[in-house]
Amino acid sequence: MEISSFLLPKYQVAYITSSMSMLEALEQLEQHHYTAIPIIDTEGKYVGTLSEGDLLWKLRQTPDLTFEKMAEVPVSEIQKHVHNESVFIKAQMEDMLTLAADQNFVPVVDAEGLFIGIIRRKDIIEYYTRNIMD
Known part of the structure; x- marks a missing residue:
């Protein structure tokens, strides 16, 4: 089974750009109640x-960083502590299961590496639960 049937498309997913500020990223996480965002x-x-943890580490490692100064820190300058692997849209479910075990969501890209959406771990678990129970 191809993973495309589980895709939550980009237009339905909150994401940030690498040029956004740390403050804007924090606001997006808060607004959508996410712990991590593509x-x-x-x-x-x-x-x-x-992730929220990345923001906390940045705050801890930058003693003079105030809430107001967070607007001056681009997301691209924040060290990421977890690397969420992406998966190609034509991948099979088996190719993605290992990733989904360690990630709340798996980013999905096309052949050019363009972000086209995510697959939520929740949806994968529900699918396998339904099929195991049947």
Whole structure:
């Protein structure tokens, strides 16, 4: 089974760009009640995932960083502590299961690396639960 049937498309997914500020990223996480959010570059390519922990580490490692100064720190300058692997849209479910075990969501890209959406671990678990129970 191809993973495309599980795709939550980009237009339904909250994401940030690498040029956004730390403050804007924090606001997006808060607004959507996420603990992590995909990052795309100016070309629309998936470049990583920013987590709440990444923001906390940045605050801890930058003693003079105030809430107001967070607006001056671009997301691209924040060290990411977890690397969420992306998966190609034509991949099979088996190719993605290992990733889904370690990630709340798996970013999905096309042949050019453009971010086209995510697959949530929740949806994968529900699918396998239904099929095991049947």
